[in-house]
Amino acid sequence: MKGFFRTLPDIVNSDHIDLKLNFQEMFSGNRPALARLKAQFTAMQDTVEVTAHVAQKVIAPFFILMLLGSSVSYLVRYLTDLKHDNVCQTVRLQELLRARGVEELPEAYRKRLVRTRGWRMTQRELRQCLWQGTILGFYCLVCALILGLDHLIYSVLQTLLSWAQDIPGVHTAISLHLWIAVAVIIPVAEMTKKYPYVIQLLPSDCVGHLSPPDPSVLSTTAALFLTALVMILGEVFSRRIRRKICSSFYRDREEERALYLRDKILSKMEDEGNIS
Incomplete structure (x- = not known):
């Protein structure tokens, strides 16, 4: 676009405007410049489209690799660290505690340990859901403000128009008085005519039709936020399912984790004097 204006014919000089213009020559001189400008815009559009396609192909594998990396990291820590995600109140843990004479878990552990069955959430899971829900609510508030502002601007413009x-x-x-004479003092014809008209403040031809906000945008946004809310709640139970999958494949390691958690609970109860 740098040389676009340089290629335009010079129709104005420093002294006066040359009215003897060859418009055919001017138009023919503008065609190459317009063609180059169109080619530049087309190339720019193609570059943007190619960049968007490449970004989509790069981002999708990136998220898949993140998912695989997270799963591998969890499995490695599950097999190497007895403390990692060892907060589940399993049937095997209850059997081990009964074998040591503990029929019921202490109140503190009943609130902290996650039940492998049922829909009840622990305080830790509730805090995670509340934190993620707060972030989602903030984004929802921002989107609601933007959509509300869109409707407000449309309503204000409609009212102003x-x-x-x-x-x-x-x-x-406009009054027109025409006087025609052959000689200086011999009038031939005389005509007086008045042309009234009205100057509109806002002509109808100058005002385009305002497009109202698309209601599908509101419904689509609400559906996306509802899906995100369901995913936040589903993440809690997906963590439980992930742990169950690991325990089903590595039963010996799960036994060691249950023994470790049992010893930790018994040690806590001994310190509190609940058992001897």
């Missing part, structure tokens, strides 16, 4: 169209126009007229 209706108000401007109701303003009466300015009535004016």
Whole structure:
């Protein structure tokens, strides 16, 4: 686009405007510049489209690799660290505690340990859901403000246009007096005519039709936020399922984790004097 204006014919000089223009020559001189400008815009559009396709192909594998990496990291820590995600109140743990004479878990552990069955959430899971729900609510509030502002601007413009169209126009007229004479003192014809017209403050041809906000945008946004809320709640139970899958494949390691958690609970109860 740098040389676009340089290729335009020079129709104005420093002294006067040359009215003897060859418009055919001017148009033919502008065609190459317009063709180059169109080619540059086309190339720019193609570059943006290619960049978007490449970004999509790069981002999708990136998220898949993140998912695989998270799963591998969890499995490695599950097999190497007895403390990692060892907060589940399993059937095997209850059997081990009963074998040591503990029929019920202490109140503190009943609130902290996650039940492998049922829909009840622990305080830790509730805090995670509340934190993620707060972030989601913030984004929802921002989107609601933007959508509400869109509807507000449309309503205000509609009101202003209706108000401007109701303003009466300015009535004016042009009077034309024509006097024709053959000689200086011999009039041949004389005509006087008046052309009235109205100057509108806002002509109808100058105002385009305002497009109302698309209601599908609101429904789509609400559906996306509802899906995100369901995913936040589903993440809690997906963690439980992930642990169950690991325990089903590595039963010996799960036994060691249950023994470790049992010893930890018994040690805590001994410190509190609940058992001897």
